[in-house]
Amino acid sequence: MNISSISNTISPLSLSLNENNQTKTNNSGAGSFEGMLKDAVSDVNKQQVEGYNAMEGIATGKVTNLQQAVQQIEEAELTMKLALEVKNKAINAYKEIGRMQI
Template identity: 35%
Template sequence: MKIEGNAQKLLTVLPSEVQNGKDNIGEAKGFGDMLKDAVNSVNQRLINAEELSTQLALGEPVDIAKVMTEMSKADISFRLLLQVRNKALSAYEEIMRMQF
């Protein structure tokens, strides 16, 4: 097992600030910011898929495979966002039921 190879794979996933050795602890995004970014990303995917499907419905020259792919990506992204929301809500409810 190569440790160097696995570490290199890990570095491709990490943000560039961590790879460069910068200490951005004070600048780290919070959970709320990450959630907002995710919602905005999913919203943009849904808008793009809707625009492509509208173009297809109007008879404009659009590749039907691209339309279906974008619609599938938007659907999967939306479902994932819903599952994250459900898990976060479930965790919040569980914390609220705890007695101190």
């Protein structure tokens, strides 16, 4: 089972064409919402891949430190739960704004 990186699906969103029709990444600023969102998704993805690698190491017996591997798996689980809760809160806030009367 192979987990592919979700950063491959995000990176095309930040590409633009310069005058030579070559793609380059936009540096939209470290404080922008887009940058913060990309960093957060990248961190969640990194944790998930590390957790998967730890599970694979446990299953194959290649892990030398079982406690560290279990810790990585737990961190990946908690990171995903946090990301899902933040997403749910953001969706609820968006729906609440949509219900506001002008």
